[in-house]
Structures are given as C-alpha cells and as structure tokens.
Amino acid sequence: MALSYKARKRWALVILIVGLPAYVIAAVTILNALGRPPFWMELAVYVLLGILWALPFRAVFRGIGQPDPDAPQTDD
Numbered sequence: 001m002a003l004s005y006k007a008r009k010r011w012a013l014v015i016l017i018v019g020l021p022a023y024v025i026a027a028v029t030i031l032n033a034l035g036r037p038p039f040w041m042e043l044a045v046y047v048l049l050g051i052l053w054a055l056p057f058r059a060v061f062r063g064i065g066q067p068d069p070d071a072p073q074t075d076d
Contacts (some may be wrong), residue, residue: 011060
C-alpha cells in the first residue's frame with residue numbers, strides 16, 4: 001500500500017525530528033561504549049552510519065520537496 005503525499009510528508013517530519021536524533025544518540029553511545037577508535041576510523045564509521053540511516057526511508061523521503069501531485073491545479 002502506497003502512502004499518500006501528505007502521509008509521506010508527515011512521516012518524513014517525524015523521522016527527522018524524532019528518529020534522527022535518537023539514531024545519532026544511539027550511534028554515539030555505542031561507539032563510545034566500544035572504546036574510542038582512532039580519529040580516521042571514527043570519522044569513517046560516522047560517515048557510513050550517516051548514509052545507512054536514510055536507506056530504509058528512501059521511499060518516504062522521495063518527492064517530499066516537490067509540490068503536492070494530488071493538489072488541484074490552479075492557473076495563475
């Protein structure tokens with residue numbers, strides 16, 4: 001079942017406001033619990049995790065910046 005544009009926009013907002021900070025806190029906590037690696041390795045892990053968090057949500061974020069395709073067209 002495909003989500004409507006409005007539903008995708010709302011879910012994207014929830015993901016960015018609630019999910020992303022929670023993911024960042026979890027990533028930093030886990031990395032610190034494992035011990036502080038060298039700077040280059042820590043940077044590589046954070047870059048990789050920064051890319052990986054968005055992959056499951058690609059369908060939600062796709063097209064959010066575009067105008068609503070379901071909105072009635074107005075002639076200006």
